[in-house]
Amino acid sequence: MSYPAWQPWTGQNAPSLLASNADRERAVDVLRAGYGEGRLERPEFEKRVERAYGARTVGELALLVADLPQGPMPQPASVPVTFMPMGRPKTNEKAIGAAICGGLVFFTGGLTGIPAIVLGHAARTEIRRSGEGGDGLALAGLVLGWLATAAWAAGLILLLVLAVALV
Structure with missing residues (x-):
């Protein structure tokens, strides 16, 4: 109308x-x-x-x-950049690597735990600095990596205690 x-x-x-x-x-x-x-x-x-x-x-x-435009206001042909939806930030590759290594600890007997920790810490540092996405992936890799490392450490301590007890 x-x-x-x-x-x-x-x-x-x-x-x-x-x-x-x-x-x-x-x-x-x-x-x-x-x-x-x-x-x-x-x-x-x-x-x-x-x-x-x-x-x-x-x-x-x-x-x-008096305080209204005199009829409907014409709509601009294009939306200003300020009001455009922001694209999703790029996901950090090290965060993806940390999550993959963290998930692989179940299949590798925990051997990928250390790489998951290293990649996770490096990814979180880069994410804070650059604003990239993937903090959740990096954190998941860190948690799984530390759990695998703790399991290895507990296993080694148990072996050491058993070795000392048997001698």
């Missing part, structure tokens, strides 16, 4: 000129356009429409729409 352009009244006595029904409808059309564009809240819109239909003069109508 197209809203007619608001035509300001000119002349010496324009503000005191009696308003016609067409003048009131033009003012209400401008209010509807402002409400449709989100420039007015519903209670404010309803209050202004009521006042527009009760207005006696052109000056009263002009005051009701």
Whole structure:
């Protein structure tokens, strides 16, 4: 629906000129356009429409729409860069490597635990510095790597204790 352009009244006595029904409808059309564009809240819109239909003069109508554009605002052809959705940040490759090495500890008997720890720490440092994605992957690799390393250390200590006990 197209809203007619608001035509300001000119002349010496324009503000005191009696308003016609067409003048009131033009003012209400401008209010509807402002409400449709989100420039007015519903209670404010309803209050202004009521006042527009009760207005006696052109000056009263002009005051009701003075802070609104005179009809729908044209939409820009392109969206400014500020309002464009941001792309997802690139995932850090070392974080991916840390997660893979951390997941492989179950299949390699924990041998990939140390690489998972090294890659995880390196990835988290790079992520903090560069803003890349993948912090969760790096952390998962670190946790699994440390658990595998702790399991190896506990196993070696247990073997050492058993060796000393048997001697």
